[in-house]
Amino acid sequence: MLRIYNTLTQEKDVFKPIKSRTVGMYVCGPTVYNYIHIGNARSIVAFDTIxxxxEYCGYQVNYISNFTDVDDKLINEAKEENSTVMDIANKYIEAYKEDVAALNVEPATVNPRATDNIDGIIQFVKELVDDGYAYAVDGDVYYRARKFNDYGHLSxxxxxxxxxGASQHVSEEELSKKEDPIDFVLWKAAKPGEISWDSPWGKGRPGWHIECSVMSTKYLGNTIDIHxxxxDLKFPHxxxxxxxxxAKTGEKFVNYWMHNGFVTVGDENEKMSxxxxxxxxxxxxxxxxxPQVVRFLMSTTQYRRPIQYNETNLQAAENNLNKLRNAYNNLKYRLSDATDIIDMKLEQEIRQIQADFQDAMDDDFNAQNxxxxxxxxxxLGNMYAQRPEVGKDTVNLIIEKLEKMASIFGVVFKEETLDDDSVQALIDERNEARKNKNFARSDEIRDQLRDQGIILEDTAQGTRFRRE
Structure with missing residues (x-):
């Protein structure tokens, strides 16, 4: 039974999807004014892993993640680069796609952009104004936070x-416009020369928070499974x-609110930003x-826990990833001489490990366990591969489960193959040298191959290799 820690309830709630075997997920995406950093990638990887x-459990996932492609940061970046907001956004959206592909992140079902949803945003804000939840002042539109009785409950x-807190962080000019310091902006009046759209309140652009409400309800409905x-997005976003x-729909917005931990750096474990x-x-x-090492470091840490980004942790992730790769290659190698024997006891152990894996992940996606x-x-696969005789079905079962379970953490295995005749010739020559007890030449060839990044392993079934 899958349980998810819900920020709203502060408990692990049993997951019950709105639609059977379907999950609607909305994950806040980047503001595309620069390249994403490792701290941004933590959220991207965490929710891709989830x-x-x-999907491993058989659900169809509708995964929506937005691009904020208009705000103060983009406007300022466009001025600095003597460019336009749209050119800046397009540049960094393409960079984002390249970067997340390198981390083996599955593409979202939809990546909506704020600027493609201006009409929906204006209509959303207009309904809030008509219902008394928002008010306009000098082209800006603010939300009456105190009118929503449950305000502050999520955070x-x-x-x-x-x-x-708001009184200390809001400028005097903005404070003079607001009815209440905790009110927040839905629509911002445009300054001269800024990118803008026509609206009932004059030329302007969306506030940050409104776009996600509009796009999540557009693609997933008024109530969504997971947000x-x-x-750091719990408040205010x-x-x-x-x-x-x-306030707009009169319905519950989100059933399960999920928030990932920060990436920290330095001796003081300072948040990366x-x-x-x-x-x-x-x-x-x-x-x-x-990139698989970076992905592995982030995906194998339980999503709510912080990650300290440093060389030591990267190296540990690489070592652990290589252990999985080596086990995979050991098993693939043994398929060449596997027989039709069946090891029912071992296959039972494999299925028990799979059951334990699901129990761990069902506990709020406990990636570490x-x-x-x-x-x-x-x-288990390494130990089985060392046996004098192995069964083909058993080897394939271990490979299958290893691939499926590891894929949740973004791991893609590649079978090592020798496609260079000269390398194979050196291995054959070394085998002949060992047969003739010419150990000096044997060692020389081993060292030569090591310099090419090829590590030889002498097994009972013959010489095999792996790449560093």
Whole structure:
């Protein structure tokens, strides 16, 4: 029975989809004014891993993740680059797609853009104004947060505390426009020369929070199964989404609110962010580090826990990933001499590991316990591959389960093949040298191949190799 930690209830709630065997997920996407950094990628990978587990369990997942392609950051970036907001957005959307593909993230069902939904946003805001939940001042439109009785419940803060905090962080000009410091903007009046659209309140553009309410309800309906994002989005972004959506539709907005932990850096475990200037972009890191290693580090940590990004943890992830790769190649190698024998006891052990894996992942997607089961299966596979005689069906069963379970963490196995005749000739020559007890030449060939990144392993079934 799958249980999900729900930020709203602060408990692990049993998952019950709105539609049988179907999951509607909305995950807040990036503001596309720059390359995504590792902290952004944490959320992308975490929810891709969750999506993959749902699919592993047989669910159809409608996965929606937006692009915020108009806001102050894009406007400022366009000015700095002497470009347009749309050109900046298009540039970084393409970069985003390249970066997440490198991390083996499945494409979203839909990646809606805010600028493609302006009419829907204006209509949404208009209905809130008509119902008394919003008001216009000098071309801006604000939401009356206090009118929504449950405001603050998602982030578990009192309205009084929110009012005190807002009063300290809102400019005098904005405060003079608002009826209440905790009110938030739905539509922003455009400044001269800024990108804008016509609206009942004059030329302007959407506020940040409104776009997600419009696009999530457009593609998934008034009530959705899961809404996800980083821990920092609980307030104000998701709190405001919930308030404006439920005020407009009169229905529950989200059944399960999910938030992933931060990526931290440095000795002080400081949150990685662009504003702090301590970030590493995915665009840069995948040029230096195997993208699967970066993905593996993030996907094998339980999504609510923080991840410390450093060389030590990257190296540990690489070592663990290589253990799985080696186990896979060991098993593939043994297929060449496998027989028709059947090991029912071992196959029962394999299925028990699979059951343990599902129990772990059903507990709020506990990736750390889940990957331990994958390691256990790899260890079992290595031990079986060392037997003098192995059964083809048993070997294939281990390979099948290893591929399926590891794929949830973004792992794609590639069977090692020798496609270079000269390399094969060297291996054959080394085997002949060993047969003739010419160990000096044998060692020389081994070293030569190692320099090419090829590691030889002498087994009872013959010499095999793997690439570093």
């Amino acid at each position: 999506r993959r587990y749902f 578990h803060q009192s309205v009084d505390d929110l009012e005190s 996800g994002g980083g821990e 998701h709190e405001n989404e919930r308030a404006q959506s439920e 662009k504003s702090l200037g301590n970030f590493v972009t995915v665009h840069d890191i995948v040029k230096k580090v195997d 889940g990957i331990d089961c994958v390691y256990e299966l790899a260890k």
